[in-house]
Amino acid sequence: MAAELKELTKRSENYSQWYNDLVVKADLAEQSAVRGCMVIKPYGYAIWEKMQRQLDDMFKATGHVNAYFPLLIPKSFLSREAEHVEGFAKECAVVTHYRLKTSADGSGVVVDPAARLEEELIIRPTSETIIWSTYKNWIHSYRDLPILCNQWANVLRWEMRTRLFLRTAEFLWQEGHTAHATREEAEAEALKMLNIYAEFAEKYMAMPVIKGVKSPTERFAGALETYTIEAMMQDGKALQAGTSHFLGQNFAKAFDVQFVNKENQLEYVWATSWGVSTRLMGALIMTHSDDNGLVLPPHLAPIQVVIVPIYKSAEQLAQIDEKASGIVERLKALGISVKYDNADNKRPGFKFADYELKGVPVRLVIGGRDLENNTVEIMRRDTLEKKTCSCDNVESLVKDLLEEIQGNIYKKAYDYRANHIIEVNSYDEFKEKIEEGGFLLAYWDGTPETEARVKEETKATIRCIPFEGDTTPGKCMVTGKPAARRVLFARAY
């Protein structure tokens, strides 16, 4: 096992393999017996729970409530909204039967042909259709609006090529589905939630993001606008970390959801939907981690501090236990999650490597000399720097250090991104620079044809039309036609 810890592929050798190694070796997730579906292991799930809790608090603080809608959707619902069916209905798991029976030879079970469903059911790839069919019964008057529901759920999209967290057939996510009386309110809601995602990404994941709007081609199927936050991974590729959709009245029309407005007139309801998923786990891993393993932001680390004793005798261990338990108490009193690992079946060197692999932000080591001197060795995971300091008041030092690490890894990611965003002014330059990775700001004529050509020829897509930055008009790098402003291109996960 100790040997295995060393076998993480280096990022410089093979970034993709490094990621796969890390997810498995840090005990975050693994492939299951079902193609494309992952098992999220306890350590990985603990990080996801921290994300969930924080996002859930932020949703509730902005007036949202949770609910739960069915896993299964009648097939016919998917074709109600014309664009939606094109985007979603195709690669889905289809339930056709509701019973098995013992096989004729008694050796196993077979599908009972007599138990065929009249209408097939689809495992939700997203829940707009089933939710809007429900909202029809909830909404009659403007007094019933807004509805601000969120759902934490599993969804399934039959992906051909899967990667742990980044693209799996089944994944966990939250999907907000809101209903409003006016266009303005719905648009404001979609932007509000995008801002919450950005705040979460930056303050908790320590991951800088660029906010913007998707090109029509990249819109969610059925949306009028899709807003996105885009993050840069350490290989310079983009990762779409969250999206928020202004759906207009499309789903209300598809499911005939009308309300009586204040002027006593019937009107279709305005909608948004927004979601982030376990894909954020992939983003978190790829933003900060290094060749020694995970680097977790303190705000999301399940274990923020680990304390490891180094001892020569049972007597000495007893003394360290006592010293450590005092520190544990003081750290806990400050709301810091701490683990004291005095397990005697693993050597300190193994523990050090393992907690580095797991990305625990701060490690304290107490040895014999520390006992004599009333000191403790502190190591920070982000820089691997060590220093020795007094045990007295170590808790406030650790508390400050955790915030410092949170800030430092954000800054590191921010600086990396700043160094890998460039403006390019010709398509030749674009084709050259895209090979180096990073985000390219370039002029685009606004047509899907040009967008498709760039994608075909360079594998780069328009990540978004950023909300901020240079808005000077120019000329399309490909066609020379007028371009409203520079947009953000990158190769993406």
Added chain:
Amino acid sequence: MAAELKELTKRSENYSQWYNDLVVKADLAEQSAVRGCMVIKPYGYAIWEKMQRQLDDMFKATGHVNAYFPLLIPKSFLSREAEHVEGFAKECAVVTHYRLKTSADGSGVVVDPAARLEEELIIRPTSETIIWSTYKNWIHSYRDLPILCNQWANVLRWEMRTRLFLRTAEFLWQEGHTAHATREEAEAEALKMLNIYAEFAEKYMAMPVIKGVKSPTERFAGALETYTIEAMMQDGKALQAGTSHFLGQNFAKAFDVQFVNKENQLEYVWATSWGVSTRLMGALIMTHSDDNGLVLPPHLAPIQVVIVPIYKSAEQLAQIDEKASGIVERLKALGISVKYDNADNKRPGFKFADYELKGVPVRLVIGGRDLENNTVEIMRRDTLEKKTCSCDNVESLVKDLLEEIQGNIYKKAYDYRANHIIEVNSYDEFKEKIEEGGFLLAYWDGTPETEARVKEETKATIRCIPFEGDTTPGKCMVTGKPAARRVLFARAY
């Protein structure tokens, strides 16, 4: 809407209809467009979230961690464990295809026959099989044990007759799956979790339960022992509120999960599983609620206190607002969840009825005279008693009252149950008394034949062989054969 609030069927008229009415009218849940699958509405989900949070804390405090395993299970897995397949594999949703395509006439979507799965996948009815196929890779040595995993998930069993919360095709639950090195440790774990369920039921749901072991007929498919907590509803019927299973080595053998023990010998792993589900919502509703609506235990009420103003002018309302906001702050400071409802589009009478329907434990009303006298009217939902008291220190009065209500509704349920458990000594007496509802303690000869006959003739089942109570041997009420002790019979949900 105000009219609707009055239309709750009385329990004495039709208990079953009362329950259905209440679930829908109190905005807890409703039927969906998919047969047997419910929508859990925000207010119902908020109660479920409180339950989840509390249970999750209790699981973690006893060393358990959360993880996530796939929704879909290969069909062949279900037949690995012989008894398990008989109990579970039959009424399941079966995924046979992974793609839809546009229909020939372009009007909708149809299943793409080319996208047929080689092996059908089953939506999990419970996860023992997929989890033990995973544990095989996690467990090699005694050092890898115990594994103490829990999962919060949706599961699906194709039920023919469904009722909101009590029996639905899809439901939400938690399922713990633990792996141990010894039989003793696994047995102790199964009992530990049963005790946690009992503690949760009694302290949080205010629902007394009887702990015991199931008869072999009623065991979970694949278990060596199934432990249960049984609660009595207000109609005298039993509701199985949670089960914990000692699985022996059955699943380890089915999935070949062996470990090297301390003596360096290969041995099969010992297992438990345990779960509670959204069925607890049904139990909660039926234990305490009355003809006016829900009665929620304060420990699980999403809103513990509601404050309603009664005013004659905007000026008076402003004064009440100010008074109320002080009380809100003081209640919140004590950790009490409180809602101040000064919405002007509903009259106080409507609000009173609505919050009674929703089971908010304490209602405070502030009117003009209260302003003059610095008083507030307090109503407790459980007894509907009102009294007027000073605003000063009302928060500590409310805090005490919430605990008093929690204790009172537990006692009420406990007394009801005590008055509806009787010992019966002949089968004639049994047949007579079972018509009156309640739990019957009777002698049973221990055979499945007698158990089946009683069920066939009276619709009563053995709920459990209780851990506590009279253990004197006797003679079977049906056959006269020797009986080890009295067991608990009832008609059940």
